[in-house]
Amino acid sequence: MRNEAWRPSVHFTPDRNWINDPNGLVWFDGEYHLFYQHNPFGNDWGHMSWGHAVSNDLLHWHELPVAIAEDERVSIFSGSVVVDEHDTSGLAGPGQTALVAAYTGCLRQPTGGQAQEIAYSTDRGRTFTPYAHNPVVDLGLRDFRDPKVFWHAPTARWVMAVVLPHEHQILFFASTDLKAWRELGRFGPAGEAVGIWECPDLFEVPIEGEDGRLTGERRWLLKVDSFSGHPGGTGAQVFIGHFDGMRFVEDRDAAPAPRWVDHGSDFYAALSWNHLPPSHDRPVWLGWMSNHRYAGKLPTTPWRGAMSLPRELSLRHTSGGLRLVQRPLAALAGLRAEPIDRAPSSLHDERIELPVRGRALELQFSIASLSAGEAGLEVLCGEGQATRVGYDAEAQAVFIDRSRSGTVPEGDAHFAGRRLAPVRPPSPDRPLDLQLFVDAGSVELFADKGLAVITELVLPAAGHDGVAAFASGGRAAFGTTTAWPLARCMP
Numbered sequence: 272m273r274n275e276a277w278r279p280s281v282h283f284t285p286d287r288n289w290i291n292d293p294n295g296l297v298w299f300d301g302e303y304h305l306f307y308q309h310n311p312f313g314n315d316w317g318h319m320s321w322g323h324a325v326s327n328d329l330l331h332w333h334e335l336p337v338a339i340a341e342d343e344r345v346s347i348f349s350g351s352v353v354v355d356e357h358d359t360s361g362l363a364g365p366g367q368t369a370l371v372a373a374y375t376g377c378l379r380q381p382t383g384g385q386a387q388e389i390a391y392s393t394d395r396g397r398t399f400t401p402y403a404h405n406p407v408v409d410l411g412l413r414d415f416r417d418p419k420v421f422w423h424a425p426t427a428r429w430v431m432a433v434v435l436p437h438e439h440q441i442l443f444f445a446s447t448d449l450k451a452w453r454e455l456g457r458f459g460p461a462g463e464a465v466g467i468w469e470c471p472d473l474f475e476v477p478i479e480g481e482d483g484r485l486t487g488e489r490r491w492l493l494k495v496d497s498f499s500g501h502p503g504g505t506g507a508q509v510f511i512g513h514f515d516g517m518r519f520v521e522d523r524d525a526a527p528a529p530r531w532v533d534h535g536s537d538f539y540a541a542l543s544w545n546h547l548p549p550s551h552d553r554p555v556w557l558g559w560m561s562n563h564r565y566a567g568k569l570p571t572t573p574w575r576g577a578m579s580l581p582r583e584l585s586l587r588h589t590s591g592g593l594r595l596v597q598r599p600l601a602a603l604a605g606l607r608a609e610p611i612d613r614a615p616s617s618l619h620d621e622r623i624e625l626p627v628r629g630r631a632l633e634l635q636f637s638i639a640s641l642s643a644g645e646a647g648l649e650v651l652c653g654e655g656q657a658t659r660v661g662y663d664a665e666a667q668a669v670f671i672d673r674s675r676s677g678t679v680p681e682g683d684a685h686f687a688g689r690r691l692a693p694v695r696p697p698s699p700d701r702p703l704d705l706q707l708f709v710d711a712g713s714v715e716l717f718a719d720k721g722l723a724v725i726t727e728l729v730l731p732a733a734g735h736d737g738v739a740a741f742a743s744g745g746r747a748a749f750g751t752t753t754a755w756p757l758a759r760c761m762p
Contacts, residue, residue, distance in 0.1 A: 276733040277571050278721030280631040280723060282560065283332045283578040285322060289314050290576035291566065292417075292540035293558050294350035295338075297396075298547050298726035303329050304396050307374075307559075308349060314575045315567055319346040321374070323396065329581045329720040331556065331760045335424055339372060339399045343379065345686055349417040349470060350374030350387075352396070352430070352544045355451070360570045362391040370396050373431065374415040376406055382570055385415045385493075387433060389449055403655040408433070408444060419547055420449070426516035427576055427671055431558075432456075436467035439675045440469060441495060442519065455517040458493065461510045462528035466499030470540040473514065478595050479585040479596065480623045483720065484545070485552060490586055490593065493519050495533065496540055503536030503690050511593050526592035531719035533597075534692035535671060535725040535729045537713070538579055542554070553583040553612050555600065560726060569755065570730070571712070578713060579726060580708060587722065596721040599708065606753035608634060615639075615750050618646065618734055627734045627754040630708045636740075637702040638662050639719065644744020648752070650709045651676070653735030657713055658727075659689075660707055664745065668693045669705065669718040673728045678730035692716075692723035702750050710744040710757075 276353045278284065288310050310320030323338035331364035339347045355369045357364070363369035369391040371717015378384040378621040386406035390399040393745045403588040408418070408431070423445075431444040431452060459468070471494065478488040489511060491514040495508045508534055511525040540707035541558035560579045563567070567576055588591055615658045630651065638646055638661075648746045659672040672689035690732040697703035706717040740749065 275571070277708045277710060277730060278574070279577055281330070281397055281710050281757050282326050282580060282713065283324060283761065284574050284576065285309065286334055286762070287573035288312070288575070289316055291316065291561065292349045293542045293559060293578060294349050294556055296542050296544040296556070297352040297354060297370065297383050298544055299354050299370060300395055302327060302395065303544065304352065305332065305579070306352065306580070307340055309337065312339070314572060319348055321347050321372070322727050328602055330602060330606065333730060335397065338396060341379070341710065345376035345378055345388070348375035348377050348385070349540065351419045351542065353420050353422065356447065359429070359447060359625065360391065363393055367393045368417065369393055372399055373418045373420045373449070375418065377697045378449070386410070386725070387413060387431070401449065401535040404450070407450055416710070418483045419472050419542070421474065423516045430473070430516065431473040432473045432493070434468050434471050436469060436629070439464040441468070441471045441493065442450040443519070445516070458519045459512060462530070463497050463500040466497040466505070466717040468540070469498060470496045472541065472556070473519070474541055474543050476554055476584050476586050477552070478593070479587050485585070490522060491519065492584070492586070492595065494541065498563065499707055501531060502534050503562065503687065505562050507541055507558070510596055511595070512657060522593060524588070524593050526594045530595065533724045533726050535690050535727045536743030537728045538726040539563070553585050555581050555583055559582045560728065565680040565683040567684060568683065569728070570671065570678060570680070577713070589722070594722055597724050598718065599706065599715070599717060603633070604759045606760060609756045610759065613740070613752040617746060617748050619746040620743060622649070622739050622741040625738045625740060625752070625754070627738050629756045630709065630711045630736045631757040631759065632738070633755045633757055634709070634738070634752065635704070636699045636708040637698050637704045637748055639748040640697055641742070641747045642745035643762065644742065645670070646742040647705070649705065649739040649741060650707070650714065651729060651731040651735050652737030652739055653732055656731055657739070658729050658731070658736050659741070660705070660714060660716055661741070662694070662697065662703060664693065664696070665689055666695055669716060669723055669725065671716055671725045673727055673729050676729040677735070690725055690727065692718065692725050694719045694723045699748070703751040719747060
């Protein structure tokens with residue numbers, strides 16, 4: 272049992288040392304695999320290799336030894352893993368199925384240089400063998416990275432999406448054997464194109480109706496992360512449209528760009544799981560829960576870095592166009608202890624402590640109306656500290672405010688502020704629902720049935736675990752507030 276103040280209970284973090292981007296998310300032979308950027312030797316970025324963990328439910332993770340280690344030639348940057356079921360690569364051998372990792376090999380020399388390489392495993396991802404003729408895609412560039420590979424059934428071939436960071440372009444390649452690739456086309460610049468681009472993803476997403484049920488329609492979602500221009504500093508935007516196996520074309524009924532995946536500071540490099548079993552009717556992804564601006568200054572030890580909760584994805588038609596919906600993995604409900612309910616109430620310029628405490632909580636509440644000002648919940652409360660989560664009537668937005676959340680990473684002037692995500696105003700006949708996950712050093716907010724999401728790291732003092740409801744600057748009508756303590760699922 273861990274007792275570090277900010278060690279999460281329900282988010283994946285390694286036993287020790289640095290992690291960042293999730294890599295190679297894949298389901299195979301009853302296991303969900305989570306690979307990730309990892310420094311096996313220290314708590315700072317460096318010696319990039321692929322760490323590895325497995326789970327049978329996307330919640331309880333078992334950390335394994337490093338899967339793909341840097342060598343004297345290259346560091347192992349971000350990428351993806353596919354299940355080569357029919358041995359198209361010829362790497363598995365008779366009667367075997369290979370997991371094939373596609374990743375960026377970054378030359379370990381002062382001038383750098385990045386190209387796409389592959390490695391394969393025939394022992395369920397426990398060990399990988401680099402392909403003897405790496406790299407498989409090399410444009411002779413210093414910056415060219417983060418391949419997402421998947422099987423495109425209509426054209427019966429593998430497709431790779433990979434980024435030219437400074438050109439703000441995503442390149443598409445095709446292959447029949449994962450070894451020989453040819454370029455198909457390019458997308459971009461588009462949307463936010465100020466900061467460099469990284470970590471693309473491309474996959475189909477189902478469309479749901481207002482009731483949350485799937486309609487049978489689907490669209491392709493193209494995601495890319497940006498180093499700047501995002502409300503939280505670094506983050507991801509999505510493009511919604513059609514992919515024919517060669518080109519991606521934006522849909523005319525998609526919401527205007529940029530469409531931010533998460534309006535908080537701490538959701539980056541999200542990647543979707545390949546090869547999910549039929550029990551999943553929606554794609555699932557997770558992201559690195561940190562920010563390049565201050566990741567190396569977070570005062571956690573002996574680990575540094577964590578992953579977000581897994582999220583189920585769909586699309587929904589709204590008055591503003593087709594938009595991404597993210598909901599926390601439904602299986603998270605299995606971690607709930609007995610609920611603690613607070614009946615509907617009205618607050619006017621007041622703060623009321625609730626009869627619940629904890630540093631690992633799920634909270635659901637709704638706001639039916641707010642005359643002015645802001646209203647919501649404070650979590651991780653203690654003497655002089657609290658993280659405020661709620662709705663701002665003037666801004667017509669939900670927010671997380673960490674201006675009084677506790678420790679601030681050294682030298683980061685923007686950490687102690689608040690991030691907002693636009694939402695529709697609440698009304699008595701259509702209250703605004705908010706679902707909140709608190710886990711020692713993080714707060715994840717899903718509002719308006721997943722249309723608005725904010726993820727923020729916080730660093731409260733040890734023992735700060737109170738919860739309070741508040742309304743400031745006006746009168747707020749709250750629906751029932753329910754809190755569930757969450758069972759620990761990390762070692």
